[in-house]
Amino acid sequence: MSVQRVTVLGAGSWGTTFAKVLADAGRDVTMWARRAEIAEEIRTGHTNTGYLPGVRLPDRLTATADAAEALAGAEAVVLAVPSQSLRANLTGWRDLLPRDAVLVSLAKGVELGTLKRMSEVISEIAGVPAGEIVVVSGPNLAREIAAEQPSAAVLACADHERAVAIQKASANRYFRPYTNTDVVGCELGGACKNVIALSCGMAAGLGFGTNTMATLITRGLAEMARLGAKLGADPLTFAGLAGVGDLVATCSSPLSRNRSFGERIGRGESMGQAQAAAGGQVAEGVMSCRSIRELARGVGADMPITDAMYRVCHEGVDPARVGAELLGRERKHEWS
Structure with missing residues (x-):
């Protein structure tokens, strides 16, 4: 299986960055942007200053605001829209997919209401087997990758041949993709890390330091692994790029929207103030903590940090209070 012509649906920071990765790997890439002015800027100026200021995009990357035009002749279609809007967007594109x-x-989250992972949503709407969908995960801070800093990612698909095809299409001098067949583990890692990053941001906003961050990251990893075990994921996945790799990057970097959002809450800002500072966008972890909490309760997985983030974001509980409650929980063996 060979992939040369790729369409990227979505022109945000990660979608634009992954389009650049593909073009730098020698692929012919067409992006779809919701706003015509963004498509025009990408097509004629080879920039997307609203999302990746200072980054020049490759000449072989073009863009359009017409989804049908973007999808014509595509051998691979990259879905680069937020997790909670994926269903609505894909429903509109379904009949145009080659x-x-x-x-x-590229989406990382668990859908509200249905509690489905993104590959499950895509399978349902597009009418393709879930085992044929490739999921991209790992430490994927867009600005660093767009700046061509060395990085790696995981391409997960039950059909290994398809994962290898996207691996070949995206590998370049600064981006190293690995393959994996554990789609469940990779998607759960990508969704849960946003929630743990919120907690690390809140801890930073409260003035806590490295020991607290390390504790939250490690215990957050334990939560992810417990949920994964209940849902049939491979435990080794959480020790890799889609687990601890993505978790460390998202929890520690100021480029992480979830960490930055949480830090504002920890400093005493309201949800509205934090959202305004993020350009009107709600961090993925704010939405995901609700769906992941419901998913965990349904399968009996203990996820106290996730529960704490839900209470802060959706019940208005003070971050300092939930922090004290986490420390005051019943003492137990580390691996129980």
Whole structure:
């Protein structure tokens, strides 16, 4: 299986960055942007200053605001829209998807209401087997990758041949993709790390330091692994790029929207103030903590940090209070 022509649906920071990765790997890439002015800027100026200021995009990358035009002749289609809007967007694109194109998901989250992972949503709406969808995960801070800093990612698909095809299409001198067949583990890691990053941001906003961050990251990893075990994920996945790798990057970097959002809450700002500072966008972890909490309760997985983030974000509980409650929980063996 060979992929040369790729369409990226979504022109945000990660979608634009992954389009650049593909073009720098020698692929012909067409992006779809919701706003015509963004498509025009990418097509004629080879920049997307609203999302990646200071980054020049490759000449072989073009863009359009017409989804049908963008999708014509695509051998792979990359879905680069937020997790909670994926269903609505894909419903509008479904009849335009080229037959036999490899579908690739960049979204990291669990859908509210249905509690489905992104590959499950894509499978349902696009009418393709879930085992044929490639999921991209790992430490994927867009600005660093767009600046061509060395980085790696995981491409997960039950159909290994499809994962290898996207691996070949995206590997370049600064981006090293690995393959994996554990889609469940990779998607859960990508969704849960946003919630743990919120907690690390709140801890930073409260003035806590490295020991607290390390504790939250490690115990957050334990939560992810417990949920994964209940849902059939491979435990080794959480020790890799889609687990601890993504977790460390998202929890520690000021480029992480979830960490930055949480830090504002920890400093005493309201949800509205934090959202305004983020350009009107709600961090993925704010939405995901609700769906992940419901998913965990349904399968009996203990996720106290996730529960604490839900209480702060959706019940208005003070971050300092939930922090004290986490420390005051019943003492137990580390691996119980």
